[in-house]
Amino acid sequence: MKIYMNGELVPEAEAKVSVFDHGLLYGDGVFEGIRSYSGRIFALEAHVDRLYDSAKAIALEIPMTRQEMMQAVALTCRENDTTDGYIRLVVTRGVGTLGLNPYLCKTPQVIIIAADIQLYPKELYEKGLSIVTVGTTRNLSEAVNPRIKSLNYLNNILAKIEAINAGCMEAIMLNSQGAVAEATGDNLFVLRGDVLRTPPVNEGILEGITRAAVMKLATEAGYSVREERLSRYDLYTADEVFLTGTAAEVIGVVNIDRRQIGEGVPGPVTCKLEKSYRQYANANGYPING
Numbered sequence: 001m002k003i004y005m006n007g008e009l010v011p012e013a014e015a016k017v018s019v020f021d022h023g024l025l026y027g028d029g030v031f032e033g034i035r036s037y038s039g040r041i042f043a044l045e046a047h048v049d050r051l052y053d054s055a056k057a058i059a060l061e062i063p064m065t066r067q068e069m070m071q072a073v074a075l076t077c078r079e080n081d082t083t084d085g086y087i088r089l090v091v092t093r094g095v096g097t098l099g100l101n102p103y104l105c106k107t108p109q110v111i112i113i114a115a116d117i118q119l120y121p122k123e124l125y126e127k128g129l130s131i132v133t134v135g136t137t138r139n140l141s142e143a144v145n146p147r148i149k150s151l152n153y154l155n156n157i158l159a160k161i162e163a164i165n166a167g168c169m170e171a172i173m174l175n176s177q178g179a180v181a182e183a184t185g186d187n188l189f190v191l192r193g194d195v196l197r198t199p200p201v202n203e204g205i206l207e208g209i210t211r212a213a214v215m216k217l218a219t220e221a222g223y224s225v226r227e228e229r230l231s232r233y234d235l236y237t238a239d240e241v242f243l244t245g246t247a248a249e250v251i252g253v254v255n256i257d258r259r260q261i262g263e264g265v266p267g268p269v270t271c272k273l274e275k276s277y278r279q280y281a282n283a284n285g286y287p288i289n290g
């Protein structure tokens, strides 16, 4: 595999980061997880826009234009013969001193990895996920805003540990006010009747790109889609619950905190949106080969 590092494609074994990089020392940097389907990079522009917004929020100046970044992602896919893959785009603050001062880091590091996608097993989509709400709340927006997709994922990792310790693959995180926020790497939707609801962006979530696509597809399919504050009560009493994310796409949730959701299998709307999202993602995107 060849890794893009600051304008060059280097063999994987040589793709190394300094121990003085503030991405490593402090989680000081931003990233994106992107998918390509059938030779096209899905929602590349939206991912690059979110990357630059995250960077802006942490006062990190990415040393290339958005257009150059999109071309670099496509180039990395071409060099690795990636058609259906998972792309990790990382920008670290770069090499600095052992002190915190980010202004002593001269050059941000841009890293692009075009890897294979590790798909969740198919049966997970058929059976649905059993998950739990956990005690680790989402970071306070006033401290480190969860809208920033930063390299510091400890908040999510702590929640993931709680989920795994409880025998589940995913956790639902609440915000500090006890409202439902999101899963550790996915957004969340709740259906009741024909109303589909998802927490608003100021409730401690990452503004997911899959979330936006699903909101659009659901609206077009005639559902009423609302961004509304949700409590655990709304989860337990939902007809259907599902998660959305670049890697997971759309996946049903059938049990939360030992309450069965709906019929205990992914519901019809979840299945419909899962299918239409996959079709949409497969049919749209930035062409890898120009």
Ligand code: PMP
Residues within 6 Å of the ligand: 033, 156, 182, 183, 184, 185, 186, 187, 205, 206, 207, 208, 209, 210, 211, 244, 245, 246, 247
């Ligand atoms: N929330 C978090 C915390 C995430 O890390 C991600 C991305 N993995 C998502 C939601 C989903 O975002 P997207 O649909 O853009 O992948």
